[in-house]
Amino acid sequence: MPPSEHHRDEAPELTRPHQIPKSRSAPGYKSGITAAEWYCHYGECEKKYRRLQELIRHIRDKHEIPRKCFLCDMEWTRTEKIRSHYITRHSDQLTNEEREEIKRLRGRNNTIHFFEGW
Numbered sequence: 668m669p670p671s672e673h674h675r676d677e678a679p680e681l682t683r684p685h686q687i688p689k690s691r692s693a694p695g696y697k698s699g700i701t702a703a704e705w706y707c708h709y710g711e712c713e714k715k716y717r718r719l720q721e722l723i724r725h726i727r728d729k730h731e732i733p734r735k736c737f738l739c740d741m742e743w744t745r746t747e748k749i750r751s752h753y754i755t756r757h758s759d760q761l762t763n764e765e766r767e768e769i770k771r772l773r774g775r776n777n778t779i780h781f782f783e784g785w
């Protein structure tokens with residue numbers, strides 16, 4: 668049995684501190700402050716991204732799937748758009764109550780839920 672191998676096992680690696688590359692302190696960021704994180708807030712999605720661009724792309728790909736207006740062929744991805752579309756284009760087909768309810772809608776899921784429940 669060669670003694671050299673046994674000896675190598677005992678050599679503690681911790682005597683020399685690891686050199687951790689300081690990748691976080693990239694130029695442009697103050698040290699100690701990590702880059703901003705962008706959280707997706709759709710439903711139960713908890714994705715987060717370092718760059719706003721990536722978050723926007725994720726939202727477009729995963730959440731802003733085009734849907735059609737329930738009264739015509741207009742396609743929409745943003746809830747603000749469908750709400751103002753209903754209120755301006757289909758105003759005469761809505762009751763006052765429905766119009767007020769549409770104005771109060773918040774969030775894509777709530778909006779879809781409202782229109783699908785029609």
Ligand SMILES: [Zn+2]
Nearest residue numbers: 707709712714
């Ligand atoms: Zn998401």
Ligand SMILES: [Zn+2]
Nearest residue numbers: 736738739741
């Ligand atoms: Zn429409």
